Amino acid sequence: MAFRAFYALPVDNFATSTGQHTNAVHGFISMLLKLIAEEKPSHIAVAFDVGSETFRTREYSEYKGTRDKAPEEFPSQIPLIKEVLDALRIRHLEVPDFEADDIVATLKTEAEDESFDEVLICSGDRDTLQLVTETTTVLYPTKGVSVLTRFTPQAVEDKYGVPPARYPELAALVGETSDNLPGVPGVGPKTAAKWIAQYDGLTNIIARADEIGGKAGQSFRDNIDNVLRNRKLNHLLTDMDLAVSLPDLVTEPVNREAVHGVFDALEFTTLRERVFAMLPADSAAPDQDESTELSFDIASWADDGDLAAFLQAHADGEDAQRIALVLDDGATDVERLALATRTHALVLELAALPAGEDAVLAAFLSGPAPKTAHDAKSMWHRLTERGYDLKSVVFDTDIAAYLIHPDQRRHTLVDLAQRYLDRDVASDAAASGQLAFDLESDATIDTLARQALAVAELEVQLTGALEDRGLSHLMTKLELPVQRILQDMEATGIAVSETVFNELYDQLDADVKQAADDAYAAIGQEINLSSPKQLQKVLFEDLDMPKTKRTKTGWTTDAEALSDLFEKTAHPFLAALLAHRDRIKLRQIVETLRSARAADGRIHTTFQQTVAATGRLSSTDPNLQNIPARSEDGLRIREAFVVGEGYETLMTVDYSQIEMRIMAHLSQDAGLIEAFREGEDLHNYVGARVFDVPIDEVTAQMRSRVKAMSYGLAYGLSSFGLSRQLGIEVGEAKALMDDYFDRFGGVRDYLRTVVEQARRTGYTETMFGRRRYLPDLTSDNRQRRDMAERAALNAPIQGSAADIIKIAMIAIEDALEREKLDSRMLLQVHDELVLEIAPGELKRVEALVREHMAGAAKLDVPLDVSVGLGPSWREAGH
DNA sequence: CAAATCACGTA
DNA sequence: CGTACGTGATTTGC
Known part of the structure; x- marks a missing residue:
């Protein structure tokens, strides 16, 4: 059916922006949805062939031998179909050495044995016609995949002149060109049907072969071997040992989140709508009608006591719940804060809050009551402006969405509510009449309340999604603590001259x-x-x-x-x-x-925590992670970043060659590990091995070549790229790479394994379990695929380094706090931290920073840390 | 006026 | 025909 769909839809009209063809996926799933809508099955399964070798090809090596190889745009679509089926929670079965038809025949037989009322088989293979009975009907595609002909026993008889059970006998006589099974020359379906009726089946035809007259009779006698072979091969197995049984095939609600994920990747929009329109989904969000029934308290903010009552009802005592917070977008000068559980919301207008309520709010925000927000760091900044402190944020829906889909650069609250809750919480939703009820009050209040309710509910959904992927730990132990640190770093800023x-x-x-x-x-x-x-x-x-x-x-x-x-x-x-x-x-x-430069004489960057696909931070407005560091004039810019008043010096601390060390650790390459343990200059050491000379005879040129090589490796550098970078011939670059891999085979094996595993699982993982999904690894667009492969090589390395420095930041912040030091972190530049040192704290801070940077992860090679000091970033730098 | 393109700074 | 980013000027396209 997938193959039919492939030919039914123009391949050029169905492709994602990354070049992945999707016509077969679209056609197949469209057909399947229509089928489900019309037939409403209680149980469902899809069977696939596996590879080209089966017991039939071993029996008869020419079986299906004349088939052309599938067009190159087709094979990569099969795994995609399976992904959609997984999301729809439809089981798909495949058994090595057997064909899909055998699985179908086995399931059909089991269903009839269990006295199912009706069995429907949808297949483009006529061999399945032998399975037709009073309860089993074959739906055979006649025009593309849009029209399916229902083959009941009567229909089979009408079309072929034999009852379904005898169809394979007819097929054996006639032969099947598409399977490369020649039959009896001169005998077509009409003659075959006539003989089957006349002699009562193939067995009798063979027994009485001598009686058949004419040219066709002689032809039959000459080709009995063909017929017997055909009959043997077109018999479908009905007693396979399948891993699943019928109760496993009961239709289930679709996995809403997975459907969104796979349809996003496939860039299907209409099919997505069809799915949700017709199928029940698991995480069914309350629909608009139900929402009206929510106890939806929108407090009149002028009334004293509403907030206290709300908090007492929902945030105190034994059944205290998380309170979700949403702040308005700040477009107007009113600032409103919505608080919500999954069922109750309260909207406050901050400027108009009575003094008593204001104190209650301030105490709640800075108190221990657990809170959830979307991008809590921004919220903290905005609340800080208004004189509030926000503490005890235990969940952030933005960070959660990022950990789940680090490649999606956008995960706004509106996006997430749409995707995970199927709910529109956009600010214009109220205005456009999409909301089921219209409060007398301002539409903004309504929207804020809905958004806060959505945050509360998203926490539940996303917590589950994080757990499913083993990401909960990264959320609570890494990203949330880092968020609080970044918050302070941003607020502190760095002094400039x-x-x-x-x-x-x-x-x-x-x-x-x-x-x-x-x-x-x-x-x-x-x-x-x-x-x-x-x-x-x-x-x-x-x-x-x-x-x-x-x-x-x-x-x-x-x-x-x-x-x-x-x-x-x-x-x-x-x-x-x-x-x-x-x-x-x-x-x-x-x-x-x-x-x-702000009024306080400092620059306050914003660190983006949910943007870089590998887990790194990024810096914007302004970007302080790309301040020039190489040229003399560039360095003069760093002279302008200075120690602030009341502090003694700037300190930079960085990891040396952290990515190569991670490469050594992950690859377990003995040579590379030894290189780092020896403490020799890495590139000299590697150069000595690659060029087979004593270490003190490694020339500057050798060193720079292996250096380019080593770094290039972590990014998937090609021999072409290496040759261009070094200005040498491709052949020479290739030879250099070969020599390198001869000496450091563990690295080569590791890189291969990484890509292979990512292709299998669909994602890469850092040392700490951070994932990056790379669907393009199975793209049939070479450029896309190659790009995904390079990303797969790099992501675990760059990502692990990002994880490690985040761990170090948390440990350093803890230590600074514990020891009650006034020194503070100002910037993070991927493998480097910039700190501002308070008077008299230099020695202690240097010691603790070295300790916690080096100890952030236990690798099989040491983590080398170097520290620089000076009144400006230039002088403190290395 | 927004999006795309090009160029270039960092790790 | 290494990875990961962000910014700014110009040009293109609606």
Whole structure:
């Protein structure tokens, strides 16, 4: 049926944005849903073939031998169909060495033995017609997969002239070209049916073969072997030993979350709607009608005592519940806070809160009562502005959704409510009349209440989803504690020197103008040097320079290509352009940072905790994780980040080569582990092994080559990429890789295993169980697949490093608190922390930071930590 | 006016 | 034809 669906729908019209073809999936599932809607089965199963070898091919090696290989767009769709079936909670069966038809025949037989009223078989294989009885009907696709013909005993007889049980005899005589089973030449369905009727079956036909006259009779006698073989092969097994029995096949509610997941990946929208329209789902959210029955208390915020009463009813005593919190979007100047359990909501207008209520609220927010929020870090910041402190957040729906689907960069509350609760809590839902009831009060209040109710309910759903994936620990022990730390880091910020920024800016600004003038002079015209389009015209049309690497819209003008062109042409425009690029970039960075300086003289970045697919943090507004660190001028920018007033010094502490150490640990490669244990310079050590020379004879070139190699490995570098990076021939790069893997075979084996396992399970895992799903690993688009493979190589390594530094941050924060130190963390830059050290605390902080960084994870190699000190980030850096 | 493209900074 | 990010200027497309 899947194959039929493949040919019924145009393959080019069904593909995801990543290039995965989905026409067979769509056609198959569409057909299946229609079937379920019309037939309403009590039990259901789908059977698949496994591979091409079965007991039949061993019996007769040419069986199905003339079949063309399936088109390349087809095979990758089969696992996708199975994923959808899993989400729909429909069992699918496959047994090595047997065909799907045998499974179908066995189940049908069991069902009839159990006196089921009716059995329906949907199959595109005519061999199943032998299974038709008074209770069993075959639905055979006639036009694509949209029209199914019902083969009852009468219908079989009408069409083929034999009763269903005799159909295989007819097929044996006629043969089946698609299975490469020749029958009797000259005998078609009409003759075969006539003989079967006349002699009462194949056995008798064979016994009385001599009596059959004419050409056809002779042909039959010459081909009896074919017929016997055909009959043997087209007999379906009805007594297979299946792992499941009929009670396992009872129809079940669909797994709502899984359906969303798989249909998101497949980019199916109409089918998703059809599924939810027709099938019951497990986590059925109260629908709109039921919502009206919720005890939906919306307090009049002017009344004193409502909050206290609400908290007493829901947050106190033995059956205290989690309180979900939602703050309005801040678009207007009113700030409203909604509190909710799964059934009760209360909305407060903060500015209008009576003093008594305000005190109750403040005590509740900062008190021990457990709370749930969506993006609690933002909420904390906003509540802090209003003078409240938010504590005891024990669940965050944003973080939970991120742990479950780290690749989805967006998981807003509205998205989550739609996906997990099938509920629209968008702020315009009320206005657009989608809500079932309309309170007299403001629609915003209604929306906030609904959102808070949704958060409360999402916690239950997401807690289950986290548990299913073994992610609960990461939530409670890692991400939530890290969230609180980031909150403080963001609030603290890092001090910057306005003077340094101003001086830098003026210098760079002059440089920019000079470089621009030089560039204009070199080409005799003024163009926009920041416009790749205009640059292309000048370089490749006016100056007719050799073409560089292609981009989507033309030829690249990136720094590497421009340097290349400069070597070839020595044109002064290129030098001026490169200088201009460099200066303008730095000037822009300085300007961004200068304007990000807050009234307290510090820059307060925002750390994104739910964005990077590997588990890393990212930094925005401004990004303090990409401050220049290499060039001299870049480093001057770091001079502007300084120790704040009242503090003694900045401290940076970083892990050296943490990703390579994780690679050593995960791969268990003996050579690599030894390299780190020896404490030798890693790249010299590896170079000595790869080039087979004593360690003190490793040249600078050897060292830089193995260094590029080592790092490239963790990212899935190809020999092509390596050759380009090192400026050597592909063959030489290939040889280098081979030598490397000869010496460090454990690394090669590990990398292979990682990809293989990810392809099997659908996800990679860090040392601490953080997952990343990579559905593209089975894509039939090579570019997509290769990209997913490289991501699979990198994710466990980059992700484990991210986990480790998060663990270290928690331990450091704990220690600072425990020892009542005033020193504090300011920034995290993936493998580095920046701290501000309070007077007199240097020694103790350095000791505890070293201890907790190095001790964050127990690897089979040491975690090396280095510490730097200084009045600015530049001097504290390494 | 928003999205896409290009370029480039970090680990 | 290594991974993971964020920002800004220009261009494209509606």
